[in-house]
Amino acid sequence: MSNLARTKAIKHHRDERPDLDQQMTFFEALWDAQDEIAVQAAAYTPADGDATTRALDANQTLFSLVTPTVPAGAYRDAVKKVADLMVEHAGLPDDQIAGLKDADLAAAITDEALAEALDGFDVFIQAVVTKLDDERLTSPLLAYILQEAMVPFLREPATAAMAAAGKYDWMNWSSGLCPICGTPASSAIVLDEGELQGGRRWLSCPTCRAKWEYARLRCVRCGSRDMKDLEYLYDESDPGHKIHTCKKCHGYLPVAFEKDLKIIGIPEVEEVVMVRLETVAAERGFTPLGDETAERPN
Numbered sequence: 001m002s003n004l005a006r007t008k009a010i011k012h013h014r015d016e017r018p019d020l021d022q023q024m025t026f027f028e029a030l031w032d033a034q035d036e037i038a039v040q041a042a043a044y045t046p047a048d049g050d051a052t053t054r055a056l057d058a059n060q061t062l063f064s065l066v067t068p069t070v071p072a073g074a075y076r077d078a079v080k081k082v083a084d085l086m087v088e089h090a091g092l093p094d095d096q097i098a099g100l101k102d103a104d105l106a107a108a109i110t111d112e113a114l115a116e117a118l119d120g121f122d123v124f125i126q127a128v129v130t131k132l133d134d135e136r137l138t139s140p141l142l143a144y145i146l147q148e149a150m151v152p153f154l155r156e157p158a159t160a161a162m163a164a165a166g167k168y169d170w171m172n173w174s175s176g177l178c179p180i181c182g183t184p185a186s187s188a189i190v191l192d193e194g195e196l197q198g199g200r201r202w203l204s205c206p207t208c209r210a211k212w213e214y215a216r217l218r219c220v221r222c223g224s225r226d227m228k229d230l231e232y233l234y235d236e237s238d239p240g241h242k243i244h245t246c247k248k249c250h251g252y253l254p255v256a257f258e259k260d261l262k263i264i265g266i267p268e269v270e271e272v273v274m275v276r277l278e279t280v281a282a283e284r285g286f287t288p289l290g291d292e293t294a295e296r297p298n
């Protein structure tokens with residue numbers, strides 16, 4: 001992803017949606033910080049093409065095939081940096097700000113927990129939550145900080161692992177969980193392929209930023225293809241941003257439509273714009289991951 005396209009997308013949405021100014025300021029600072037931190041990422045050599053294809057065909061994530069190294073010191077610094085940005089720009093409630101200021105996040109990340117983090121990020125988050133033992137620092141808040149701090153260390157390895165997969169047909173992966181790291185997709189972009197083809201939908205991973213193709217008319221959470229369950233929720237004035245909801249599992253996914261965006265869609269930027277629609281989806285009883293998630297790759 002080029003920074004130029006991201007900068008353009010941010011500017012475009014700032015002009016169109018002045019109400020998002022504070023959010024955009026926070027995310028722009030976060031993404032700049034992640035770019036700076038990324039230079040400290042460890043080198044990563046993926047498996048060869050055959051081993052990569054075999055793993056994907058066997059429903060195995062590429063980070064479980066060859067796990068990236070996350071340098072502990074640099075990761076702890078990244079966590080502090082993200083937490084500081086949250087305190088400064090994220091508009092958090094006062095008690096959470098105070099909690100983050102009081103806490104020693106770096107000390108709560110043990111080498112042992114970090115070494116296992118990519119085998120199970122939920123377990124890692126829980127280890128940090130338990131160690132901090134501060135009710136102001138909730139699991140969702142810490143999960144967000146720990147995940148955003150991880151992004152810069154996984155982006156380049158994910159790109160390398162994707163490259164090793166060559167022209168792999170991601171429709172064979174057939175899952176809403178990231179083929180690289182196993183995280184559930186956070187959003188999708190439907191790329192315009194002209195009137196005849198319609199568009200192809202590419203899911204985006206919030207942790208390693210990988211993108212993989214997934215069927216367009218299918219629930220990304222439970223896999224249902226039943227059209228009576230699937231619906232788009234959106235504002236008619238903004239057809240470029242929609243929430244794909246599923247009545248079977250009550251899950252949803254924010255989806256951007258490139259042909260209606262007027263800019264090159266950048267998943268993390270479009271996600272910020274779609275938060276308001278997510279609130280509407282939540283009011284109607286939908287949750288990001290739904291009641292049941294598809295089988296998790298290891």
Ligand SMILES: [Zn+2]
Pocket residue numbers: 158178179180181182183205206207208209210
């Ligand atoms: Zn991923």
Ligand SMILES: [Zn+2]
Pocket residue numbers: 219220221222223224246247248249250251290
């Ligand atoms: Zn579903």
